[in-house]
Amino acid sequence: MGLRERKRLETRTALEEAAVTVVLRDGFEHATVDAMCAEANVSPRTFFNYFESKEDAILCVYDEKIDDARLTAHVRNSLTNDLIESVVALVVSLMGPAATGRSHQKSRIEIIKKNPHLLSRHAAQITRMNEHLVKGIRLLLSADSRFSSDSAAEQEEEAELLLAVSGGALRIAVREWIADDGNSDNIQARAAELIRKVITTLNE
Amino acid sequence: MGLRERKRLETRTALEEAAVTVVLRDGFEHATVDAMCAEANVSPRTFFNYFESKEDAILCVYDEKIDDARLTAHVRNSLTNDLIESVVALVVSLMGPAATGRSHQKSRIEIIKKNPHLLSRHAAQITRMNEHLVKGIRLLLSADSRFSSDSAAEQEEEAELLLAVSGGALRIAVREWIADDGNSDNIQARAAELIRKVITTLNE
DNA sequence: TTTCAGATACGCAATCTTGCAGTTGTGCAG
DNA sequence: CTGCACAACTGCAAGATTGCGTATCTGAAA
Numbered sequence: 001m002g003l004r005e006r007k008r009l010e011t012r013t014a015l016e017e018a019a020v021t022v023v024l025r026d027g028f029e030h031a032t033v034d035a036m037c038a039e040a041n042v043s044p045r046t047f048f049n050y051f052e053s054k055e056d057a058i059l060c061v062y063d064e065k066i067d068d069a070r071l072t073a074h075v076r077n078s079l080t081n082d083l084i085e086s087v088v089a090l091v092v093s094l095m096g097p098a099a100t101g102r103s104h105q106k107s108r109i110e111i112i113k114k115n116p117h118l119l120s121r122h123a124a125q126i127t128r129m130n131e132h133l134v135k136g137i138r139l140l141l142s143a144d145s146r147f148s149s150d151s152a153a154e155q156e157e158e159a160e161l162l163l164a165v166s167g168g169a170l171r172i173a174v175r176e177w178i179a180d181d182g183n184s185d186n187i188q189a190r191a192a193e194l195i196r197k198v199i200t201t202l203n204e
Numbered sequence: 205m206g207l208r209e210r211k212r213l214e215t216r217t218a219l220e221e222a223a224v225t226v227v228l229r230d231g232f233e234h235a236t237v238d239a240m241c242a243e244a245n246v247s248p249r250t251f252f253n254y255f256e257s258k259e260d261a262i263l264c265v266y267d268e269k270i271d272d273a274r275l276t277a278h279v280r281n282s283l284t285n286d287l288i289e290s291v292v293a294l295v296v297s298l299m300g301p302a303a304t305g306r307s308h309q310k311s312r313i314e315i316i317k318k319n320p321h322l323l324s325r326h327a328a329q330i331t332r333m334n335e336h337l338v339k340g341i342r343l344l345l346s347a348d349s350r351f352s353s354d355s356a357a358e359q360e361e362e363a364e365l366l367l368a369v370s371g372g373a374l375r376i377a378v379r380e381w382i383a384d385d386g387n388s389d390n391i392q393a394r395a396a397e398l399i400r401k402v403i404t405t406l407n408e
Numbered sequence: 409t410t411t412c413a414g415a416t417a418c419g420c421a422a423t424c425t426t427g428c429a430g431t432t433g434t435g436c437a438g
Numbered sequence: 439c440t441g442c443a444c445a446a447c448t449g450c451a452a453g454a455t456t457g458c459g460t461a462t463c464t465g466a467a468a
Contacts, residue, residue, distance in 0.1 A: 004415070004464050011416085032453065043418045048455065083406070120331050127327045146408050157376055161402045164372025168365050198365045202288070203407050204350050208434050208445070215446080237424065247448045252425065 014040040019057035060098045126167040169194040218244040223261035224308045259325045264302040330371040373398040
């Protein structure tokens with residue numbers, strides 16, 4: 001990893017940790033972006049070069065650019081022989097619980113528990129990445145015989161609906177994960193299970 | 205309708221129309237809240253007493269308070285013998301295409317066509333009203349034999365997933381409606397149709 | 409080593425959004 | 439009619455967000 005890349009990561013990490021520190025100290029409401037920046041020794045303008053909002057700094061969300069190469073790589077990694085599993089895996093891999101595997105994870109979970117609105121950011125993220133995700137899901141659909149005969153417009157609609165349920169299920173799964181202090185395992189499987197259950201019931 | 209109520213409606217309408225006027229004149233990007241307020245002869249602070257954001261003024265969204273009485277009334281009106289129809293109807297009645305039946309509707313549709321991001325506001329709305337909507341859907345579920353035996357937690361999950369799909373389908377339906385200059389009829393039926401189709405396919 | 413295109417950080421100004429407090433107008437009871 | 443409680447409007451200030459222009463740094467090629 002080159003110097004530039006290292007420095008970038010350093011700045012980002014400093015901001016992520018500063019965010020946790022300041023929020024723990026002042027509470028989310030009274031934690032200002034300026035304070036986080038002072039803590040991390042960067043300018044407020046730089047903060048927004050890394051995060052789209054104060055919330056994102058806590059959730060460690062970053063709007064990485066997703067070019068086609070990156071997307072297809074994710075799609076390839078998400079392929080299983082079960083469509084629902086695949087879709088959920090794709091969504092998770094592109095924007096799943098970002099805080100996973102960060103330092104201060106326990107602190108983050110505590111913060112999220114005290115400020116549930118932070119989780120609604122998750123839904124917002126899905127919306128923001130809608131186009132990318134839909135494109136990815138279409139790739140998954142094209143590998144599924146049940147959908148391959150549909151028209152382009154139909155596939156677009158189906159992809160979008162699949163994304164909607166997957167996003168919803170993922171949100172529930174993440175919420176459970178948070179409620180369990182980040183200990184429950186396999187968020188993806190749980191999300192897929194939720195989807196299957198509701199579909200089954202609706203078909204009775 | 206008393207004087208107070210009439211004046212309130214007047215202010216609101218003035219703001220809605222001012223928003224359209226200013227955006228048509230300056231383009232959404234360069235239309236400022238201040239300009240809209242000047243056009244409507246109210247203070248910028250008042251603007252945010254009616255709308256949560258600039259976008260909402262164009263979409264005519266207003267975060268009406270939804271108390272339990274109001275909610276159950278909506279639920280009652282949405283009841284049909286098809287659960288999916290009911291859910292969609294409920295979501296539409298609580299936050300469907302708000303611009304419907306407003307003056308300058310054609311202008312609004314043009315604006316939305318030119319600024320597709322306005323529609324993502326629709327998803328944001330659903331997120332914001334999530335709790336209310338889920339509560340309403342649970343009322344619908346409790347009237348459905350397929351779900352009545354589920355535990356409270358399960359019903360919550362199922363309601364949330366139903367909301368996710370319905371929201372997604374509604375979004376697609378509204379998008380089609382916009383693309384068709386607001387002429388296509390029965391957005392609700394279209395949304396329900398989309399949901400049924402994808403469920404059917406997933407069950408093959 | 410020199411050079412240069414692109415990335416990163418930053419300052420600044422314009423907006424948007426929200427909380428708070430003060431003013432004015434409306435509905436209503438006495 | 440009078441007075442009160444409340445709703446709507448407003449000004450103000452703090453804080454969040456974004457666009458744009460500038461300066462500095464990094465990677466890599468010449």
